[in-house]
Amino acid sequence: MTKEAKKIKRLASIARVGSVVDNFYEELRQAPKKGKKVAWCGGWPTPFPLLRAMDVAYLFEDVYAATAAARHMEKKLQGISADKGYMAEVCSYARTTLGEAFFPEEEKPMADPYYLMPNPDFLLCVDIGCSMLPWWTDAERRVFNKPIFVIQCPLVWKREDEEEVVNELTQQYRQMVTFLEDMTHTRVNWDRFQQIMADVREAVAYRMEALDIASKAIPSPVTFFDWAASLGITNYALGTPLGVELYRGIRDEVRERVARKEGALPEEKVRVYWEGHMCWPHMRWWGELLNELGVNVVAAKYTHLGFWHRPDKIDPAKPLESMAWNTVGCLGYSAPLLAEDIVRLCRDYSLDAVVCHFTYTCRIMPGLFFEIMNIVSRKLGIPGVSFDGDVADSSFFGSAQARERIENLVEAVLAKKGVGKVS
């Protein structure tokens, strides 16, 4: 096979995401000059429709840190937070944005624009089961001395608890409206909020439809990395007509590729589920390795079980309830319930194995992997493997170990399929 032929077929329709991201940050930098309030938001991206409805500019901290890592700009910020005393074991997303919070004024005139985010007028946090999030936001409160508002999601211990948790979250979002009205001295425009929520529903319905079509197809026409990149639309353009247009474009392209039976990889030998975070500093490396081995990540917690993944639970007439339903994300469920979802994805999408990214500085995302694998293996008889790394700190990643683990997994899957060794 020629080198050219081995290239991954990227989705053409995600090409605009980069400019959406850049435009978003440029607008954010300009927001204070336009008299807009600025919120720093950590956690889950559920408050954004409300913030849009109230014309509040926001820095979504988790994605700011992820983007920094994907662009290899995280080390500068993590170095600043280390100098302030934040240890390497602290969440690397948090260390990245704390670096931004402590960014030295004297360095700003010469700094890359990505490091020049406006300071917050207030801080928001949506904790979906990662208690670190309020502590991270509180650390920033101590830096900026600004008000803080926290949404917290108790664990859905049993399936029948789900509705109660949603009611509790709805109650909290109602309080968030009051908080934002106090902060902005304006009333929320409910008509606008509902229209935004309608756009959210339309956009995420396209996203989930595209995911489903692509994940069912063999070979799958999309890679995990394109799906992860497409989350930029959720994080930066959700609740806008542009968001709808972009996700519709992705859905259409996926449909066309499936009709042509066109896979994203030159040869898809093994189809896997990816548990845990992306490995943002090493995206290119992962893309190349998986392509080389013929492994396609067809489904993932990150893409399939979060980020407004339940359009059926969005009712524009009830925007707060809609936010609440989509706050109970992948981290809000106990191990047996989460395993049910993963078993369903593995079964529906004909997956051969599970890969877990053990994120050294994150306790919650990979934390239940062994228990989930016990359930998944028992029910489906498929293998799983984990590798060490981190979501945004490259110092915890060892490429040799990761390669070896994935190669071994592929050997095992192919042996089971009776199709021989890795080429």
Added chain:
Amino acid sequence: MSTSAGSPLRGREEGVFVKMRTLLEDPYSRARQEKEKGRKIIGITPMHFPEELVHASGALPVILQETNEPITLGWSYSFPNLCAFARSNVDAAAKGKMDFLDGIVISDICMALRIGFSIVRQRTSLPMIYTWWPSEYKFQRWYPIVSRRLERCRKALEEIVGKRIDDQSIQASIGLYNTNRQLLRQVYEIRSKKPGVLSCREMQELVVSSMVMPKEEHNRLLQELIPKLQNRKHSSDGKTRLFLSAHLCHRVKPDLLNLIEDMDAVVVGDDLYTGYRYYASEVPSNVPPMEAMMRRYFDSGLPCPTKCGPEADWADYIIKASSECGAQGVIFLMPKFCEPHMFYYPYLKDRLTDAGIPHTFVETEHSLLSLEGIKTRIEAFMEMLKA
């Protein structure tokens, strides 16, 4: 390395500590005795769940501990970045060492506990009650949610124990537990006024034993001990006075406490969980008992880094508390991977530095591979304080 800070206590007082020390080595031995008598035993995760609610059911509440047992089987189920408390309990569950319990109340205040006990749930067949607490001090905001969840917990406990838990029983339990807190505070005050009258290790033994044995019995032991402590002569002349801070959820290794006090130092105050934090405040007696227990969570006497917001500032507290007890320096003890402390520490460090309070930091782990490195750092800190 083995060290032993000399106890100034002799005779019967020393006997009290021998009894309590046994409970550090085998924290559930007393609970197992109660079990043999037919009493139900309910494990509770630290740090905030009101033990009174379990006690009122007739069961014995025990605060689950990080034990001395090396973690082995537990590694099959958890990654290494959970704190030692969570890993130790996963290991205990995997080895069947929680089987003497009749149930566990998970008090969700931290994701390490949430993850750790989600794994424990998979490793045991014990009934488990999930309770949840918000990371804020705002009682009014969270009262509707917390009260509904605590009420549900009461019903779940009733099912396990097979007995209705009425308000009167809870009120009686609150009285018993408040007495324990008062007695422990008396000991704390004696130690502050007469540094060295009992060692830091012994102070911790008093608290940990309180967490795992019947409170009625513990109160009797304290009532016996306190007059003897008051009358005991002591000398801390020339010793460096220290304040120990942090170490949430789990106890400090006794060897580490001994090491600190063996270096010509005396601990005069602390805010450790297995210390002052456990008994700093009482459940108020002027409101209905279920509400009263919730109120203690939101106003537990000293700031807790698991909660956020401007209502309480841990640095303010440490600066005031360490100054009031005449401490010359503060040692922060942090279990590895303790996220709430890791997030607060840089701020604490800066604030104490600004306040002119010398401080140092020691990270602890389940298996202390060597105390020598810690010893060198603490020695250097002591020399700085004496200079």
